[in-house]
Amino acid sequence: MTVNKYNITHTNNAALESEERIKKIKKESGKPVIGYLCCFAPPEIISAAGAIPFRITGRAGEDNSAADAYVEPYGCTYVRNILARAVKGELEYLDGLVISHSCDMVQRLYGIWTYYHTLPYSYMFNVPHQLSRWAQDFFKRELGFFQESLENFTGKKITSEVLKGTLATYNHNRALVRDLYKLRKKPALAIEGSEMLNLLIKGGSLPPEDFTVLLEEKRKEIKRRAPKTEKARRIMVWGSIMDDPTLLLMIEEAGGQVVADDTCIGFRVWEKDVPVTENLYEGLTEHYFVNFQCPRTDRGPGVERFNYLLQRAREYNVDGVIGYCISFCDPHKFDYPDLRDYLKKEGLPLLLIDDNYSFEPKGSIKTRLQAFLEIL
Amino acid sequence: MNQSEMSRAKRHLDTTRKMKEMLPRFFMRQMERRFSSNEPLAWCMVGVPPELLKAFDLLFEWPENFGTMCASRLVAPHFIEVAEGDGYSPELCSYVTNTMGYCKLTKDKGEPPEESPLPGGMGTPSMLLGSGFICEPRWKWFQSIATRFFNVPVYSSDPLAPPWDIDPRDPRVEDHYLTLLREDLAGQIDFMEKQTGKKLDLDLLRETLALSHKALGYWRDTLALRKAVPCPMSSTDYFHSIIPQMYLVGDQEAVDFYKEMYEEVKDRVARKVGVTEEEKYRLIWFGLPPWFNMGIFNYLESKGAVVAYESTYNVGDFFEVDLSDPLEAIVRRTWQRAVKMHDYGAETMPELCNPAVFGGFSGSSLLNELVEEYSLNGALMHLTRSCRAVSFGEVHTKNRLAQLGIPSLIFESDMADPRLWSDAQIKNRLHAFLETMDKAAGGDKLNDS
Ligand code: SF4
Ligand code: SF4
Numbered sequence: 046m047t048v049n050k051y052n053i054t055h056t057n058n059a060a061l062e063s064e065e066r067i068k069k070i071k072k073e074s075g076k077p078v079i080g081y082l083c084c085f086a087p088p089e090i091i092s093a094a095g096a097i098p099f100r101i102t103g104r105a106g107e108d109n110s111a112a113d114a115y116v117e118p119y120g121c122t123y124v125r126n127i128l129a130r131a132v133k134g135e136l137e138y139l140d141g142l143v144i145s146h147s148c149d150m151v152q153r154l155y156g157i158w159t160y161y162h163t164l165p166y167s168y169m170f171n172v173p174h175q176l177s178r179w180a181q182d183f184f185k186r187e188l189g190f191f192q193e194s195l196e197n198f199t200g201k202k203i204t205s206e207v208l209k210g211t212l213a214t215y216n217h218n219r220a221l222v223r224d225l226y227k228l229r230k231k232p233a234l235a236i237e238g239s240e241m242l243n244l245l246i247k248g249g250s251l252p253p254e255d256f257t258v259l260l261e262e263k264r265k266e267i268k269r270r271a272p273k274t275e276k277a278r279r280i281m282v283w284g285s286i287m288d289d290p291t292l293l294l295m296i297e298e299a300g301g302q303v304v305a306d307d308t309c310i311g312f313r314v315w316e317k318d319v320p321v322t323e324n325l326y327e328g329l330t331e332h333y334f335v336n337f338q339c340p341r342t343d344r345g346p347g348v349e350r351f352n353y354l355l356q357r358a359r360e361y362n363v364d365g366v367i368g369y370c371i372s373f374c375d376p377h378k379f380d381y382p383d384l385r386d387y388l389k390k391e392g393l394p395l396l397l398i399d400d401n402y403s404f405e406p407k408g409s410i411k412t413r414l415q416a417f418l419e420i421l
Numbered sequence: 422m423n424q425s426e427m428s429r430a431k432r433h434l435d436t437t438r439k440m441k442e443m444l445p446r447f448f449m450r451q452m453e454r455r456f457s458s459n460e461p462l463a464w465c466m467v468g469v470p471p472e473l474l475k476a477f478d479l480l481f482e483w484p485e486n487f488g489t490m491c492a493s494r495l496v497a498p499h500f501i502e503v504a505e506g507d508g509y510s511p512e513l514c515s516y517v518t519n520t521m522g523y524c525k526l527t528k529d530k531g532e533p534p535e536e537s538p539l540p541g542g543m544g545t546p547s548m549l550l551g552s553g554f555i556c557e558p559r560w561k562w563f564q565s566i567a568t569r570f571f572n573v574p575v576y577s578s579d580p581l582a583p584p585w586d587i588d589p590r591d592p593r594v595e596d597h598y599l600t601l602l603r604e605d606l607a608g609q610i611d612f613m614e615k616q617t618g619k620k621l622d623l624d625l626l627r628e629t630l631a632l633s634h635k636a637l638g639y640w641r642d643t644l645a646l647r648k649a650v651p652c653p654m655s656s657t658d659y660f661h662s663i664i665p666q667m668y669l670v671g672d673q674e675a676v677d678f679y680k681e682m683y684e685e686v687k688d689r690v691a692r693k694v695g696v697t698e699e700e701k702y703r704l705i706w707f708g709l710p711p712w713f714n715m716g717i718f719n720y721l722e723s724k725g726a727v728v729a730y731e732s733t734y735n736v737g738d739f740f741e742v743d744l745s746d747p748l749e750a751i752v753r754r755t756w757q758r759a760v761k762m763h764d765y766g767a768e769t770m771p772e773l774c775n776p777a778v779f780g781g782f783s784g785s786s787l788l789n790e791l792v793e794e795y796s797l798n799g800a801l802m803h804l805t806r807s808c809r810a811v812s813f814g815e816v817h818t819k820n821r822l823a824q825l826g827i828p829s830l831i832f833e834s835d836m837a838d839p840r841l842w843s844d845a846q847i848k849n850r851l852h853a854f855l856e857t858m859d860k861a862a863g864g865d866k867l868n869d870s
Contacts (some may be wrong), residue, residue, distance in 0.1 A: 113816070115816055115817060117816055117831075119804065120809055120813065146581075146772060149557045149809065156585055156769055157768065159585075167586065169584035171584065171772075173579045174577070177579075178604075179600070179601060179604035179605060180579060180601070182600070182604075183601045186597050345564070345575065346565075346566075346567030370510075375557040378513055379557075379558065379561030380561065381510075382507055382569070
C-alpha cells in the first residue's frame with residue numbers, strides 16, 4: 046500500500062493544501078465532492094453513498110466584501126467569509142453542499158447560497174434544538190431523508206452493511222485521533238496543539254481511508270520524536286469554529302501549550318466512537334445529536350452542561366482556558382458569562398478573545414495572551 | 422446618546438390611542454392578582470401560543486414586549502449596560518441583554534429596579550416558557566436566566582419547518598414535521614400541567630381559540646384595508662396594535678378592540694382619510710421597528726411617506742382551522758402558515774415555523790403581490806445590529822425588489838438599544854432616499870424641505 050499517496054506535507058497551510066488535493070482526488074477517483082459545514086449530518090453517510098465529504102474551510106482574514114451583495118454585514122464573519130469564497134468561485138469544485146441547521150447563520154447561508162447558485166446536489170439537514178425523545182426521533186427520520194437524497198444523487202443504494210463498514214473506518218480514525226490526544230495528557234508534549242489542528246483540518250478533507258494512512262504515519266513519526274520538556278502553561282481552547290491554527294500558534298509563541306480543546310473540528314468530533322447499534326441510526330443520533338457538545342443544542346439550564354469541559358480540563362491538567370469567539374457567534378457568546386463564572390469557581394481562569402475571523406490586530410492579541418499566561 | 426433625539430409616536434387611530442387606557446387596566450389586574458395570591462407566573466416568549474396561557478388561566482409576562490417598553494421609555498440602555506458589565510457582548514440581542522440586566526438588578530436588590538416600566542416589574546417567574554421558533558438567542562436566553570438568576574424550570578418549544586427546497590406537501594415530509602409539532606405541543610402542555618398543577622381545560626382552550634381567531638380575522642381584514650389609497654392606517658398604529666393579541670387574547674375585550682379598529686379603518690377608507698395629507702410615497706417596512714424612536718414614522722409621514730405594509734409581527738394569511746380538536750387546531754395553524762411561507766419562498770428564513778399568533782414574514786415571491794396590491798413604490802429596511810434573525814435576508818429582498826423596479830433603503834440601528842441610533846444621519850439618509858425615489862419617478866417632490 047502506498048503510504049501517503051497524496052504526499053501530504055505537514056505545513057501550517059492545511060486548508061490551502063486540502064483544496065488543491067481534493068481537486069486531484071476528485072479527478073482520480075471520479076467521485077463527487079460534497080462540501081459540508083458543521084457536524085450534525087454524518088459524513089459517514091456521504092462516504093457510504095460513494096461521494097467524498099469535504100469540510101469547507103474559510104480563509105481567515107481575507108476580504109469578505111464579495112458577500113455584501115447577498116447578505117448583511119452583521120453576521121458571523123466565518124460564514125460571510127465562506128459565502129464570499131463561494132461568490133468568488135473558489136468553491137467551484139464542489140458537486141454538492143450539505144448544511145445542518147446548527148446555528149442561525151449557517152442555516153440561512155444555505156438558503157442564500159443555493160438560491161443564487163444551484164449545485165448538482167444540496168441538502169439542508171434540519172436539527173432540533175431540544176433533546177427530547179421526539180426531537181431524537183425527528184433526527185432519526187432526518188437521517189433517513191438525508192440518506193435517501195444522497196442515494197438519489199449518487200445512484201448508489203446504501204446498504205446497512207456498507208454503512209457499517211464506513212462507520213468502522215471512521216471509528217478507527219477516531220481511535221487514532223484519541224491516541225494522539227492521549228499523548229497530550231503527559232507533561233512532556235509530543236504534539237503541539239497547532240499541529241494537531243492542522244492534522245484534523247486535513248482529515249476533514251480526505252477520504253477516511255487516506256486519513257487513516259496519514260494518522261498512522263503521524264503516530265510513527267511522533268514515536269521517533271523527542272518530546273518537548275520545557276515547562277509551559279497548559280491551555281485548553283474553547284469556542285467558535287477554529288479552521289485555522291493561527292491562534293494556537295500565537296499561544297504557543299507566547300509560551301503556552303495547547304493541550305486540549307473544545308471547538309468544532311477539534312476534539313468534539315473525535316471524542317467518542319459512533320456506537321454501532323442494530324439500527325445504525327440509533328448510534329448516529331446518539332453521536333451526532335445527543336452527545337455532540339455544540340452550545341446550539343439546549344441542554345437545559347444550570348452549569349452542569351459544562352461538566353464535560355471541566356472534566357476534560359482536569360484530564361489534560363489544564364492551567365487556564367482561552368475562549369475564542371467569532372463576531373456575532375450567538376451560541377458561544379451567550380454561554381461565555383455562565384462558563385466564565387463556572388470555571389472561575391473551579392479555579393480555572395478564562396481569557397476571552399473576540400475576533401472577527403482575522404486574528405488581528407496580532408500585536409494586541411499577543412499582549413493579552415502573554416499577560417494571561419503570566420498570571421497562570 | 423442624546424435622548425432628546427428620540428421621539429414618541431403619534432398614533433392616528435382613535436382605537437389605538439385608546440390602548441393607553443386599556444393596557445394599564447390589564448397590567449393593574451395582573452399585578453393585583455400577582456400580589457394577592459401565590460399563583461405561578463410564567464415568563465413567555467413569542468412563539469408560545471398565547472391561547473394556551475389563557476386556557477391555563479396562567480399569569481404571564483413577555484420579556485420581549487417588556488424589552489420594547491424599556492426601549493420606548495429609554496431605560497433599556499441602562500439594563501443593557503448592566504448585562505454588558507456581566508460579560509454579555511453588545512452584539513447580542515438587545516431584548517435579551519435588556520432582560521439580563523433587569524434580572525441582575527432585580528436579584529441584586531431583591532426587588533425589581535425602580536426604572537422598570539411596569540409597576541412592580543415583571544414579577545418573579547416560577548417557570549419559563551421559551552420558544553425557539555425564529556432564532557438562536559431564544560435558546561440561550563431562558564437557559565441563562567434559569568442558570569444565573571431564577572432557578573426555575575424551563576420548557577422551550579422547538580417548532581421546525583422544512584427548508585425552502587423541500588416539498589412540504591410530500592406526505593412523508595408533512596408527517597415528519599407534523600409529528601414533531603404535535604409532540605412538541607404535547608410536551609409543552611405536559612410541562613404546563615406539571616407546573617400549574619392543573620389539567621388543560623380543552624373546552625376553555627377551544628373557546629379561547631375561537632375568540633382569538635375572531636380577533637385575528639378582524640385584524641387581518643383591517644390590514645387588508647391598507648391597500649386603499651390614501652393608506653388609512655400608519656405603522657405606529659400597526660406596531661402598537663399587536664399588543665392586545667399578546668395580553669388580552671381570548672378575551673372579548675380583544676375582539677372588541679380589533680373590531681373597533683376594523684370599523685374605524687373602514688370608515689377612514691370610505692371617507693378617503695389618509696395618514697398624511699398628501700401621500701407621495703407608499704412604502705413597505707422590513708425588520709423590527711426602533712421602539713425607542715417610533716416618531717421616525719411620523720417623520721416619514723411629514724415628508725408624505727406612509728408605510729402600508731410591515732413584514733414583522735405579521736399575522737399573515739390567517740387560516741380558519743377546525744376547532745373541534747383544539748390541539749390539532751394549533752398544530753394545523755402553525756403548519757398551514759409554514760407551508761404558505763414556504764410557497765412564497767422561504768430561502769432567507771428556512772426555519773420559520775411559528776405557533777404564535779403573529780411573527781416574521783418570509784417569502785420573496787410574495788413581494789410581487791404586495792407591490793401590486795398595496796401600490797408600493799419603495800421599501801425601508803431596518804437592519805437591527807443586535808437582531809440578525811429578523812434582519813437577515815434584507816439584502817436578498819432588496820435584490821428581489823430591484824428586479825421589480827422598487828428601490829429600497831437599508832439603514833442600521835437597533836430595536837431596543839438607542840445607543841445605535843444616529844438621528845441626523847438616519848434622517849438624512851431617509852430624506853435622500855425619498856429624493857431618489859422622486860428622481861426615479863421623474864419628479865422633484867421634496868424641494869420644500
Ligand atoms: S462561529 Fe458561531 S455563528 Fe459562526 S457558524 Fe460557528 S456557531 Fe455559527
Ligand atoms: S428574533 Fe431577534 S429580537 Fe427576537 S429574540 Fe431573536 S434575536 Fe432577539
